[in-house]
Structures are given as C-alpha cells and as structure tokens.
Amino acid sequence: MFKKILVANRGEIAIRVMNAARELGIETYAVYHEVDKQSLHTISADYALEIVGDTPKQAYLDAAQIISLAIEHDCEAIHPGYGFLSENASFSKACKNAEIKFIGPNEYAIEVMGNKTAARELMQKAGVPIVPGTKERITNLDLAKEIANEIGYPILLKAAAGGGGKGMRKVEKESEFIDSYDAAQREARNAFGDDTIYIEKYIVNPKHIEIQVLADEHGNCIHLAERDCSIQRRHQKVIEEAPSTVLDEKLRAAMGKVAVDAAKACQYVNAGTIEFLLDKDKNFYFLEMNTRLQVEHPVSELITGVDLAKEQIKVAAGYPLPFEQEDIVISGHAIEARIYAEDPLNNFMPDIGTISYLRNPDGIGVRVDGGIERGDEVSINFDPMLAKLIVFGQDREEAIEKMDAALSSYKVVGSRTVIPFLKAVMQSDRFRNHYFDTGFIESDFDFKVLDEMKENDEEYVAAIAAFAYNKNKNKKKVTPVNPTPSDWKSKRLNNMREF
Amino acid sequence: MNNIQEEIKLVSGDKTYSAAFDHTDTSKVFLDEKLYEFKVLKEYNDNVSVISVNNKVFTVKINQDDRDSIEILTTGFGYNYEIKTSTSSLLEQFVRQSGKGKNKVNGIVAPMPGMVVKVNCAVGDQILENDKLVIVEAMKMENALGSPLSGTVKKINAIEGKAVDKGTVLIEIE
Numbered sequence: 001m002f003k004k005i006l007v008a009n010r011g012e013i014a015i016r017v018m019n020a021a022r023e024l025g026i027e028t029y030a031v032y033h034e035v036d037k038q039s040l041h042t043i044s045a046d047y048a049l050e051i052v053g054d055t056p057k058q059a060y061l062d063a064a065q066i067i068s069l070a071i072e073h074d075c076e077a078i079h080p081g082y083g084f085l086s087e088n089a090s091f092s093k094a095c096k097n098a099e100i101k102f103i104g105p106n107e108y109a110i111e112v113m114g115n116k117t118a119a120r121e122l123m124q125k126a127g128v129p130i131v132p133g134t135k136e137r138i139t140n141l142d143l144a145k146e147i148a149n150e151i152g153y154p155i156l157l158k159a160a161a162g163g164g165g166k167g168m169r170k171v172e173k174e175s176e177f178i179d180s181y182d183a184a185q186r187e188a189r190n191a192f193g194d195d196t197i198y199i200e201k202y203i204v205n206p207k208h209i210e211i212q213v214l215a216d217e218h219g220n221c222i223h224l225a226e227r228d229c230s231i232q233r234r235h236q237k238v239i240e241e242a243p244s245t246v247l248d249e250k251l252r253a254a255m256g257k258v259a260v261d262a263a264k265a266c267q268y269v270n271a272g273t274i275e276f277l278l279d280k281d282k283n284f285y286f287l288e289m290n291t292r293l294q295v296e297h298p299v300s301e302l303i304t305g306v307d308l309a310k311e312q313i314k315v316a317a318g319y320p321l322p323f324e325q326e327d328i329v330i331s332g333h334a335i336e337a338r339i340y341a342e343d344p345l346n347n348f349m350p351d352i353g354t355i356s357y358l359r360n361p362d363g364i365g366v367r368v369d370g371g372i373e374r375g376d377e378v379s380i381n382f383d384p385m386l387a388k389l390i391v392f393g394q395d396r397e398e399a400i401e402k403m404d405a406a407l408s409s410y411k412v413v414g415s416r417t418v419i420p421f422l423k424a425v426m427q428s429d430r431f432r433n434h435y436f437d438t439g440f441i442e443s444d445f446d447f448k449v450l451d452e453m454k455e456n457d458e459e460y461v462a463a464i465a466a467f468a469y470n471k472n473k474n475k476k477k478v479t480p481v482n483p484t485p486s487d488w489k490s491k492r493l494n495n496m497r498e499f
Numbered sequence: 500m501n502n503i504q505e506e507i508k509l510v511s512g513d514k515t516y517s518a519a520f521d522h523t524d525t526s527k528v529f530l531d532e533k534l535y536e537f538k539v540l541k542e543y544n545d546n547v548s549v550i551s552v553n554n555k556v557f558t559v560k561i562n563q564d565d566r567d568s569i570e571i572l573t574t575g576f577g578y579n580y581e582i583k584t585s586t587s588s589l590l591e592q593f594v595r596q597s598g599k600g601k602n603k604v605n606g607i608v609a610p611m612p613g614m615v616v617k618v619n620c621a622v623g624d625q626i627l628e629n630d631k632l633v634i635v636e637a638m639k640m641e642n643a644l645g646s647p648l649s650g651t652v653k654k655i656n657a658i659e660g661k662a663v664d665k666g667t668v669l670i671e672i673e
Contacts, residue, residue: 357558
C-alpha cells in the first residue's frame with residue numbers, strides 16, 4: 001500500500017480522498033494556491049504544498065509543478081479528484097513516466113473516452129447502443145448545419161472535449177443554429193481549450209441514468225448499479241439518487257452488463273461511470289463515459305456499502321477487487337443534493353459572499369461532504385459548490401423526508417444558496433411520485449413555491465429588522481467617552497517602591 | 500400602551516410594515532400592531548445571531564450599513580427593507596416637491612463580477628423587454644442578460660473581452 005499520496009485537487013473532493021487515504025494509513029499531501037491557503041482541504045491535510053500559477057485555476061492544472069512536488073516529497077501516487085487534471089491523458093502519462101501512480105485509468109482510456117466522437121465510435125464497435133448523431137468531429141459550420149438537418153431537430157450541440165454541461169446547447173430549429181453554434185464553441189474553447197463541436201439527436205425529456213463501474217488491474221470489472229441524475233439545470237446536475245425509480249432488476253442487469261462491456265472495450269482500470277439516456281420507452285443509449293470519480297459517487301456508496309474512494313486507492317496499489325458482481329447487492333435509497341451558492345430567485349446567479357455562519361445537519365443516514373468552514377469566502381475563482389448533502393433511508397420515501405428535514409436543519413448564512421429550492425423539490429408532487437425527467441426544472445417546477453416559502457416567515461423577519469433597527473438606534477444614543485487611562489502600572493510600581 | 504413610541508415604516512418591494520417600540524423594553528416590537536417578543540439567544544462575529552421571536556428560533560445575519568436600509572439574511576433568502584422614520588418621510592416629500600431627484604439608470608446591470616463575452620446591440624437600437632442584449636461569462640458559465648424594459652439603447656458600457664464588477668451598468672436603455 002502507498003505510504004504517501006498527493007491529492008491534485010481542492011475543496012470537498014480533496015477532503016473526501018484524504019479521508020479515504022487516512023483510513024488506509026496513508027499520509028496525505030494537499031496542494032493549494034494562495035487563494036486557498038485557508039481552505040478546509042489545505043488545513044485538514046497532513047502536509048500542505050503551495051502551488052503557483054498566473055491564475056488559481058492554472059496552478060491546479062500545472063501538471064509539471066504538481067508531479068515535481070510529488071517526486072520531491074516521495075509521494076508514490078497522485079489522486080486527481082474530479083475536474084482539473086482528472087481526465088487529462090497527458091497527465092496520466094506524465095505520472096507514469098515519472099514513476100508515480102496515477103489513481104485512475106491509463107491514458108488510452110482517458111483519451112478515447114475523453115473525445116466524445118472517438119468514444120461513440122468505439123462504443124458502436126463494442127455493440128453498445130449510442131445516441132443517433134455525428135460520427136466524426138465537426139469544424140465546418142455549413143457541414144454542421146447539413147448534418148443537423150439530417151438528424152432532425154431538435155438537436156444538441158456538444159463539446160467534443162467536454163463534459164459537465166459546458167459547451168452544450170439545445171437547438172430547436174435551423175434559424176437558431178448559427179448563434180447556438182457560436183456560443184457552444186466559445187464556451188468549449190474557454191472551458192476545455194478545444195472548440196470542436198459534435199451533434200446529437202436531442203432526445204426529448206430523457207432520464208439521465210448512469211452506471212458506476214470499478215475495474216482492477218487483474219482483469220476484473222464489475223458495476224455498482226445506477227444513479228439517476230435527471231434533476232438538472234442547464235445540463236448541470238442538481239439532485240442525484242440511487243437506485244433509480246424506473247429501473248427494475250432486469251433493466252439494471254442489462255444496463256450494468258453494457259456498462260461493463262463499455263469499460264472493457266477501452267481496457268478500463270479503476271473507478272468510472274457510463275452515462276446513458278433513457279427514453280420514454282426505456283431504450284437506453286450511451287451518452288459518454290466519465291473516466292474519473294464523480295461528484296455524485298456517494299449515493300452509490302450508500303446503497304452498496306462500497307467505499308469508492310478507498311477502492312480506487314487499493315486498485316491503484318495493485319490489489320484485486322475484494323468482491324465479485326454477485327456480491328454487489330443494493331439496499332435502501334440514497335439522495336444527494338448539491339449545495340450551490342446560487343440564488344434560485346435570481347435565475348440561479350452565483351452569490352458571492354462570506355459564509356458568516358454554518359451549521360451542518362447530521363443524524364442517522366445524514367452525510368455532508370463539505371469543502372467549507374464558517375468564515376470562508378465563496379470564491380469567484382471556482383465553481384460555487386459549497387458542499388454535498390447526502391441522505392440514506394430504508395426506502396425512497398424515508399430518504400426524501402430525511403433530505404427535507406436535513407435541508408431545514410442546514411444553516412448557511414451570508415450567501416444565498418439553493419437550499420430553499422432543494423426543499424421545494426423534495427416537497428413537490430412530481431418528485432415524490434417519481435414522475436420527472438431532465439425537463440423537470442425548466443418545465444415542471446413552479447418557482448412560485450419559492451416566493452411562498454420566502455413569504456412564510458416574512459412577518460417574523462420584518463419584526464427582526466425593526467428590532468435590530470431599534471437596538472442599533474439605542475446603541476448610538478450612548479456616546480462613547482474617552483476612557484481615562486487606569487494608571488495601574490505606575491500605582492503598582494509606586495507601591496513596590498514603598499517597600 | 501403609553502410607553503409605545505417611535506414609529507417607523509419598513510418597506511420591502513410593494514409591502515410596507517409599520518413598527519412601534521416600547522421605550523422601557525427593547526425586547527418588544529409591535530409590527531402592524533401585533534406584539535413580537537425577542538430574546539437574543541446567541542451572538543457570533545460578523546453580525547450573526549440566533550434570535551427567538553415569540554419563541555420561534557431564527558439564525559440570521561443582520562446587515563445595516565446605513566440608517567435607512569437593513570438587510571436580513573436567513574438560510575437561502577435575503578430580505579431587504581428601507582426604513583422610513585417620520586423625519587425621513589418628510590425629507591422625501593421635500594425632495595419630491597423641490598423637483599430634485601436621483602437620476603435612475605434604466606438598463607442592464609451586471610449581477611455579478613465576470614467578463615463581457617458578446618454585446619448583441621448597438622446604440623440607437625429599438626429593443627423589447629427580455630431581449631438578450633449582452634452575454635457575461637462567470638464561473639465558467641455564460642449568462643445572457645435580458646433587458647428589464649422595452650426602449651432604445653442609449654449607451655453601451657460593456658466592452659467585449661473586458662471584465663466587469665457586480666453592479667456595473669452594462670447597457671443603458673431609455
């Protein structure tokens with residue numbers, strides 16, 4: 001087993017990985033840019049190494065600097081977390097060349113699955129069903145328009161080098177094509193440094209179902225059932241749950257087998273996720289593979305009892321998987337809500353500020369994977385995700401009640417957050433009756449509910465405002481008098497002299 | 500009720516509350532004539548406190564930068580109030596009567612710091628409410644900002660490729 005691991009990431013996932021490493025008796029090395037000097041991941045590590053860059057983001061993307069720090073401090077392995085360098089094939093290769101173990105798959109898998117068009121090609125060859133769309137990369141606008149017409153609107157423009165919803169645009173009709181194409185290219189160029197776009201048929205209101213896979217270096221590959229990530233906003237996940245309400249044992253086994261086939265087709269090692277779209281007729285199509293540990297991995301951990309971050313480290317250390325497919329049994333229901341510092345009443349605009357007060361919910365089946373402490377600033381340098389709140393119940397109903405209660409117990413004051421919105425989703429009929437798809441937030445969610453929630457306590461809050469005004473006003477009436485120096489020192493010396 | 504003094508009005512959007520206080524007991528507030536009794540249970544740095552209001556517990560941050568406005572932050576919601584005392588109301592009437600007033604800027608204001616990616620209009624354009632006139636990028640996502648009113652583009656302060664602060668007036672419309 002490794003003795004020292006460097007975690008090339010920040011925030012909640014760095015903390016998550018360091019916790020897993022600690023359980024395996026491994027010393028943890030965190031990296032931090034100056035803006036993160038006081039961040040929770042920096043101050044909770046065993047060792048903290050400063051990294052520099054023109055921008056904070058660039059520091060965390062500086063592969064050479066990070067690898068040389070690992071070498072300097074005898075770290076045998078690097079865990080890349082998610083985002084940043086986690087799906088960077090050259091980084092995986094550079095680690096290998098430096099004889100440092102990259103905790104993740106090899107560069108071939110990252111490369112082929114990172115290129116969405118190459119991935120689709122490979123999947124087709126492996127007999128995995130894919131979403132109808134372009135086979136090769138598109139760089140020509142006129143050609144792109146032609147293909148879009150062929151596939152038939154509505155279509156989805158996606159970044160070939162992308163993920164996480166960035167560089168993605170839905171196009172309803174031909175007249176919108178050029179503007180959307182421009183916008184998608186711009187976002188893709190900014191986020192991934194590559195503006196190649198590919199086109200897929202837009203499946204109307206699909207369910208987003210993903211399968212967690214885990215493979216070791218000895219040829220074993222298993223799946224750990226599904227996650228349903230259909231509650232999304234602008235293609236970014238907001239709420240995830242496991243298992244999905246629309247999968248029965250048969251469909252789970254079928255999708256699981258296809259997911260394992262997909263992983264084997266790219267010689268996958270370590271933890272990964274195959275994302276599928278499920279249409280209204282329960283046909284599933286390969287969307288993409290994420291060759292890293294995902295944000296929402298906790299829900300799979302809770303229903304299977306498998307600690308994915310720990311298993312990642314063990315696989316990288318050469319251990320075979322301690323279980324076989326039939327050993328993976330799911331039980332109970334888990335829901336995760338991402339706590340973003342965004343204002344749902346202002347179109348989810350990020351709300352920057354200081355978290356002046358923080359109280360995490362806890363209790364049986366309540367887990368907070370957080371990256372912040374009271375007093376921390378919500379930074380504009382990174383995504384405004386403060387924490388993940390995950391609950392586990394015996395069944396879906398219990399999980400929903402726990403999530404609703406935990407959201408009420410959660411106190412985050414200083415920055416607007418999506419907490420009221422998440423509560424409203426938990427209380428919505430459509431979510432509770434599990435009748436929802438990826439169109440939920442845009443079409444089916446009634447934002448008036450949030451206005452009502454805000455109004456509920458309005459009188460109390462107005463009274464608090466009046467109370468505070470009155471208190472402060474009274475304070476101002478007392479004019480501070482310059483205190484006379486107390487003279488205790490000279491008095492004491494005088495006393496002493498007297499003796 | 501002859502201890503009750505000092506009436507103020509709290510204005511929030513289209514709602515107005517009237518508050519009165521008991522000068523012998525600052526723990527009492529009469530809001531629209533209903534009594535609210537306060538206990539400050541716990542205080543933290545940064546203007547955060549846990550307060551019981553008629554025994555209901557609230558954890559809030561109180562921002563009062565000036566005498567005329569106060570903001571109360573709870574988990575998830577922010578409530579903003581303008582405070583009007585009898586003197587400030589008189590002042591407002593005076594200001595209105597003398598014809599002086601603030602020049603309100605109509606237009607699109609940057610809701611957060613970011614970078615202007617694209618300007619979709621030119622000075623003199625006739626535009627409609629909700630037309631997306633400027634795209635600002637922040638936190639790796641693009642936000643297309645819509646006009647709060649219909650009118651003519653008067654002035655464009657947003658420059659493609661340049662960063663903007665929260666509150667910067669990007670597009671002036673009349």
